[in-house]
Amino acid sequence: MYEAVMLANLLLWIIMAVLFIRQPAASAFHPFAFYLAFHFLVFVIRPPLVYYRGYDLIYTAYQFQPSMAEKTTALLATMLGLIAFGLTNLHIARTPISFSRGRVDEIMRNRLGKPFLLMALLLAPVAVYSMLTSWATDISGAGQMITDSATGIAVNTQSNGYFYESRLMLGPIAVIFAWITRFRWYSFIPLILFIILGGGTGTRGPFMLAAVAMGLIWLYESRRLWPSAKMVLAGLVVLGVFNLVGQDRGYAVRGLFVEEQVESWESEGDARFLEGMDAGNLEYMEYLTYAIPERTGTYTYFLGNLQALTEPVPRVLWEGKPLGEPIKFFSLFDYGTPMGMTRSLPGEGWYSLGFAGVFLWCALFGGVWGAFYEYFARGRPTNLRLLAYMILLPLSILFYRDGVLVTMLRFLIFLVFPLIVLNLSMRLLGVRTPRLTSGGMGSGDAPAALSAVGSGHVSQAAPNRAQKARLAAPTAIARKLPRAYRSRNLAAGPRR
Incomplete structure (x- = not known):
């Protein structure tokens, strides 16, 4: 069963990678490119290494051994996270990078x-x-x-x-x-x-x-x-x-x-290739499925993220400031010694609400990173x-x-x-970005706008003789074209 899930995980990654590459927005600047690389390293490459080569460094350090059912559950949860993050992210982050700096x-x-x-x-x-x-x-x-x-x-x-x-x-x-x-x-x-x-x-x-x-x-x-x-x-x-x-x-x-x-x-002793804790998110995910909810009896329902509100307060100003999460439902140290564990994006979802939490948490931040990408790709850079x-x-x-x-x-x-x-x-120091009143400027910014940079605004000066000649050049060339070609192509307006 676990071997079949590992194969399905590889096929799913390939499908999501092909889906991404076929998008017009596909590039190294896309958040999903980073998630694909992360998932491939820790949830596609490492499972066969851990399973077939007997990697047990983290199992020994954490003093636990997951069952095959818990290992399978962990891998299925990461696959759900890949789908939820990928589909949400690709739906939102769709604008291609244009390199349109003016x-x-x-x-x-x-x-x-x-x-x-x-x-x-x-x-x-x-x-x-x-x-x-x-x-x-x-x-x-x-x-x-x-x-x-x-x-x-x-x-x-x-x-x-x-x-x-x-x-x-x-x-x-x-x-x-x-x-x-x-x-x-x-x-x-x-x-x-x-x-x-x-x-x-x-x-x-x-x-x-x-x-x-x-x-x-x-x-x-x-x-x-x-x-x-x-x-x-x-x-x-x-x-x-x-x-x-x-x-x-x-x-x-x-x-x-x-x-x-x-x-x-x-x-870490004689750790083999990718056996150490730096890429150990697979074992960390297995530890979560091992402990939650069978042994803990509950989830955290995303309340652990309230730490984002207590963390900024210096401990010197808050004598009784809680260690870590302000609201604790359980301690993972009751079931092993998970020192230095990083839960990963799908792992935090499982920690909060099982499979439903994986879907919600991964979809949420697929949308957040997708919106951040759109903020850059759609606006003037x-x-x-x-x-x-x-x-x-x-x-x-x-x-x-x-x-x-x-x-x-x-x-x-x-x-x-x-x-x-x-x-x-x-x-x-008086160095201000000029405000553009015509929807942004690309590589064809007018010289009149360049002359206004020092004053902090873009002037709307009338075009000089050279500019008028440049603007009139396409019309002059068009007059020499056959009438049928000219009427068909000029109707669409100048190409930008």
């Missing part, structure tokens, strides 16, 4: 140097200091995060959570710098430094998000819908760094700069709109893997904040 946007891009410098001077020192503070605690072995053994929740005991997470701002700053400097050789220096600093802390998600965002905005700059072979190779290199950092939680990276440090990390989409889209990878609303909001704050400060810096 000359006004490019001129405004050239004027972002000073606003960016002001933004970086305000935010980068705080983010770098947060990163170096983490280095210091990791070197000494003190550690800022203490894991509660009863709940598996990490608690910051030495600093403010906002300060601890402020390091995330270095990613958007590095991406914006590379884009403003138009990807010259020195444009990637901040990203490389961020990867080194982030790798030394042992946390890999932030620099992975920044690397993917850099690839996406480079792809858009090159006017390509899909990555080239070189970009795929570069992505594999980043994945290699991701894996190396994960093996010792940054110990080797820190060793390049310091001679003595405390070994405070736990190795101004500089801030372009940066916001390219920086935030990689966050979907993390959300698909974690599935918890509070995780996305925690990252969202620090990824968006540099863009907010950049916009405020533009206003402070």
Whole structure:
């Protein structure tokens, strides 16, 4: 039975992938492209590896062994999640990427140097200091995060959570710098430094998000819908760094700069290919079907997401702030030791309401990410709109893997904040995006509009002699065409 379900899962993925590729909107900028990649890695490739090669590292660590029925239920739930997310997302996100940036946007891009410098001077020192503070605690072995053994929740005991997470701002700053400097050789220096600093802390998600965002905005700059072979190779290199950092939680990276440090990390031993916890969402899903609802007797009915309201309040201002979810129906630690578990998008749905929860949760965020795509694809891609989409889209990878609303909001704050400060810096320095009164401008923006950029608005000046000649050229050419061809084609109006 389980083997048949694994085969059906593969066939379903192929069908959904073909359905996606046949869409006019199919590209590397589409949220469903990321979900297909996520599902393929953790729910298509890994099940045969776990089943036939006997991967048991996570089963041993979590002290549980699912039955074949629970394994089958877990895989069926992920298949339902793929259908719900895919159909909803493809129904909403249907507008093709047009690369229709106008000359006004490019001129405004050239004027972002000073606003960016002001933004970086305000935010980068705080983010770098947060990163170096983490280095210091990791070197000494003190550690800022203490894991509660009863709940598996990490608690910051030495600093403010906002300060601890402020390091995330270095990613958007590095991406914006590379884009403003138009990807010259020195444009990637901040990203490389961020990867080194982030790798030394042992946390890999932030620099992975920044690397993917850099690839996406480079792809858009090159006017390509899909990555080239070189970009795929570069992505594999980043994945290699991701894996190396994960093996010792940054110990080797820190060793390049310091001679003595405390070994405070736990190795996964001789983990085989894709056996470790980084891609362990299959086993995590099986643990959920193993515990819920047979052993817990209930679901959480999505109330666990109320943590998104309590999480932003600093613990220093709320002495009795609950650990994790404010309303608890059960503890998964009563049935095993699920340390470091990420529930995934379909897993959060099962955690909340079983199969119905999987459908509702995956369909909901298929719609949310689809609407975000449409916001970018249908609107004029101004500089801030372009940066916001390219920086935030990689966050979907993390959300698909974690599935918890509070995780996305925690990252969202620090990824968006540099863009907010950049916009405020533009206003402070008098660099404003011109308001367009004719529905947006593409590559054919009028020179009269370009002359108005400095004043902050687009004037409606009358066309000069050269413009009149250019506008009249198609009519002059048309007069030389045969009458039948001219009457048939000019009736439809000029082509845009």
